[in-house]
Amino acid sequence: MWEALQLEFMRNALAAGILVSVVCGVIGTLVVVNRIVFLAGGIAHAAYGGIGLALFMGWPYVAGTTGFSLLAAGVMAAVTLKAKHRADAMVGVIWAVGMAAGIILLDLTPGYHVDLMSYLFGSILAVPLADLWQMGAIGAIVIFVVAWYYNDFLAMSYDDEFARLRNIPVTFLYCLLLGMIALTVVMIIRVVGLILVIALLTIPPFIAEKFTGSLRGMMLLSSALSCAFTLTGLWLSYLWNLTAGATIILVAAAGFCAAVLWGRLRSMRSPDQITGTGNSQ
């Protein structure tokens, strides 16, 4: 392990993994409790269109993808707020069109063809230092915004009608959340890839929800779990020479299965305590 840390790319990979984990723990928690996993998936896949556009136009990756993802998030916010009952179908359309547009734009890009795999599974071992700074900045913004509006996000996620009644700017917060999802997605795609964005946004919060009594605790535990999965995955991938992104996800999947089994066992032992965990702080 120590010899691996001598390598700069490995140190960068570790830093990227930790940054992604913390942000995913925070945003993933809000995604899971607001039940907008499908929407997050839509934004992630639409972001693929941004990757295609950035390469086709010769723009830098982050600028192109961020812009496109924010646009997709804005459209989805408008659609889900205006036509709630058909929102899922519209998200599906944007999901597919964004992805297809990305592939066509890549086809049309002259010169060399980018390895699609690197955007599907990510390339955590090839994160340059400059990207780390960008990721750090995005992470800092996301955490600051969530901390600033923590109680408002809590009220909106638990009972949006009551939050509206207290004059909490629910619509603004919802758009803000989708925007932060877009930023996070752009950041994670680079590291664990498109397919696995959803996994990191959902698996750790899903596990954490069962073991915490507050939204804050759920964010902290998700981040910790995400870190554990990412670092274990990285280590195993180095040990056995496997693709890093895919290994991380399999580790997370193993953690997920273990948590589900643990939950089952526990509820078998005390059948009257299925919903609560008693772990309130």
Added chain:
Amino acid sequence: MIETIIDVSGVWFSFNGQPILKDVDLKVPRGDFLVVIGPNGGGKTTLLKLMLGLLEPTRGTVRVFGQPPQKAAHRIGYVPQNVHINKTFPVSVLDVVLMGRLRSGRGWSSHSLQDRSAAQAVMEQLGVWAHRNRRIGELSGGELHRVFIARALVSAPEVLFLDEAMASIDAQSRSEFYEALTELNRTVTIVAVSHDMMILSSHVKSVACVNRDLHYHDSGEITQEMLDAAYRCPVDLVAHGVPHRVLCRHEDR
């Protein structure tokens, strides 16, 4: 003259082209204990949400304390019909009650000591302070209901809206609950929506029947003519207050 705090005038509301409320007028004076009754689908909850500012009328105006309802939000308390939302949500009972103290645009939101002592006072009063650290999903229906009332009262509102407040209360606790509401009514105006006729106890000061349109009964104005009129159509209920009240189903005028 007693101040009118809720003024609904000429309000129409349609949803997908279907009229739900037609030309509704309602004035609620300060200190009133108004119960809004009517058949399911008759527009009771819609009327309540219009008064809360959660819905905008298609035509007409709603004023609460002389302002649009959104502007008066800090003077309003609300207990929703469904207290069983989001039961797996990781939030403590105390944090749910504290939501009632939220103000908009405060940012960097941590609750002040004042918020916390207000929450403690109202939770002790309602007997849920002992549950403060439990997860919301662990509570029974009756406990949840009291927590939601605490959330509504923690901001010391001047008017309290209750939507189907009886739904999650067992029969035994009801009379106790009426007593508590009556006590509360000394300082707070109460507007309760219910299809449960039992709420028409002697504590209720006025009744509004909503079925597309609205009929307001001030208990002081019940006359022999009204009773005669009432008995000519199917009788909905006889409420044993003082005086006895008989209300009828209102066919279209």
